Amino acid sequence: MTTPPPTVAPAVPPPLEGRRALVTGGAQGLGRAIVDRLTAAGAALAVLDRDTAGLEAVRADHPAVVTVPVDLTDADAADAAVGTAFDALDGLDILVNNAGLIRNAPLVDLLRRTTRAERLALWDTVIATNLTAVHAVTMSVAERMARRRLKGVIVSIGSICARGNPGQSAYAAAKAGIEALTATWARELGPLGIRAVCVAPGFADTPSTHAALTGARVAEVAGEVPLRRLGTADEVALAVQQAIENGYINGTVLRVDGGLVM
Amino acid sequence: MPTLRSVMSQVLRLPVDAIDDDASMRTLPQWDSLKHMDLIVSLEEAYGLTLDGDEIAAMTSYGAIAAVLRRKGVTP
Numbered sequence: 001m002t003t004p005p006p007t008v009a010p011a012v013p014p015p016l017e018g019r020r021a022l023v024t025g026g027a028q029g030l031g032r033a034i035v036d037r038l039t040a041a042g043a044a045l046a047v048l049d050r051d052t053a054g055l056e057a058v059r060a061d062h063p064a065v066v067t068v069p070v071d072l073t074d075a076d077a078a079d080a081a082v083g084t085a086f087d088a089l090d091g092l093d094i095l096v097n098n099a100g101l102i103r104n105a106p107l108v109d110l111l112r113r114t115t116r117a118e119r120l121a122l123w124d125t126v127i128a129t130n131l132t133a134v135h136a137v138t139m140s141v142a143e144r145m146a147r148r149r150l151k152g153v154i155v156s157i158g159s160i161c162a163r164g165n166p167g168q169s170a171y172a173a174a175k176a177g178i179e180a181l182t183a184t185w186a187r188e189l190g191p192l193g194i195r196a197v198c199v200a201p202g203f204a205d206t207p208s209t210h211a212a213l214t215g216a217r218v219a220e221v222a223g224e225v226p227l228r229r230l231g232t233a234d235e236v237a238l239a240v241q242q243a244i245e246n247g248y249i250n251g252t253v254l255r256v257d258g259g260l261v262m
Numbered sequence: 263m264p265t266l267r268s269v270m271s272q273v274l275r276l277p278v279d280a281i282d283d284d285a286s287m288r289t290l291p292q293w294d295s296l297k298h299m300d301l302i303v304s305l306e307e308a309y310g311l312t313l314d315g316d317e318i319a320a321m322t323s324y325g326a327i328a329a330v331l332r333r334k335g336v337t338p
């Protein structure tokens with residue numbers, strides 16, 4: 001009896017093969033999960049982050065990924081970094097605005113643990129990182145894409161806190177701003193074939209969540225989620241991939257929150 | 263008049279016996295700066311008194327709150 005020849009599955013190309021993506025804040029947390037997922041999906045990647053050690057770890061796992069250390073709140077440095085990434089990949093089709101800071105400060109601090117000046121400075125830092133830098137980086141990327149007539153998508157990571165979350169004036173305002181930018185860019189860039197999508201996570205099981213909330217509060221939050229658990233970083237990354245792959249999702253907010261309503 | 267423990271347990275959403283004599287913002291993670299505002303307002307309503315800025319900033323433990331209340335003639 002002859003053994004049948006082994007069946008060979010027809011080769012399916014990875015879904016993002018040939019696409020070029022820039023991910024900000026990809027050195028750790030959700031950004032790192034997005035980097036892992038998009039490279040696995042076949043995309044060529046560049047990562048911008050100010051965490052040089054984290055960038056080295058990315059390159060150790062993905063030697064082909066282009067990494068550029070930069071503080072994105074410096075608009076000129078960010079523009080130069082975008083230029084480096086754009087040239088290294090010979091163009092960009094995808095931008096993932098993920099870099100962000102999660103910081104809390106009450107509007108009124110009856111405990112006097114912070115000064116008014118400290119709370120105002122925190123506002124500036126959070127808005128600079130989570131809103132102003134996103135605007136600047138997107139400008140740098142979109143200009144280059146438009147000049148080369150490249151079509152693609154801008155995915156920005158928002159948050160369900162955009163609906164308001166006590167103790168997070170700056171963060172909530174910045175994330176609401178991300179939703180407004182997404183709606184604006186969808187209309188402005190749509191005619192160029194560039195889409196804009198906001199992916200808004202609820203609470204993901206990341207080091208940043210555990211740093212921002214006490215263990216008891218994490219358990220409390222998980223209990224408030226209808227699914228009774230935090231999301232995983234890869235579930236957020238999967239939503240980013242889906243927003244990239246589906247060419248008709250535009251100008252909208254994709255919530256990845258387990259059903260939690262703020 | 264409600265006891266201090268019962269006011270605190272309601273605001274912090276903890277069983278009354280979780281508020282022991284050593285309870286403080288350090289020992290109870292639920293008691294954060296936002297809950298503290300709730301707590302102050304609840305104490306003022308429960309005991310019909312007004313707390314000033316120094317008192318509010320100092321009331322970070324069960325013992326410290328009890329001391330302020332006693333000074334104001336309230337038995338916690």
Ligand SMILES: NC(=O)c1ccc[n+]([C@@H]2O[C@H](COP(=O)([O-])OP(=O)(O)OC[C@H]3O[C@@H](n4cnc5c(N)ncnc54)[C@H](O)[C@@H]3O)[C@@H](O)[C@H]2O)c1
Pocket residue numbers: 024025026027028029030031048049050051054070071072073097098099100101102129133157158159160200201202203204205206207208209
């Ligand atoms: N973790 C969550 O549960 C959660 C929920 C909702 C939204 N988000 C959003 O997801 C994004 C990622 O969050 P995360 O939890 O992974 O945070 P994180 O702090 O773990 O990672 C953020 C990354 O961005 C980088 N970064 C921050 N500021 C930068 C700057 N000025 N220049 C260059 N790089 C900078 C950091 O170095 C880091 O690598 C953020 O936009 C955050 O607001 C996170």
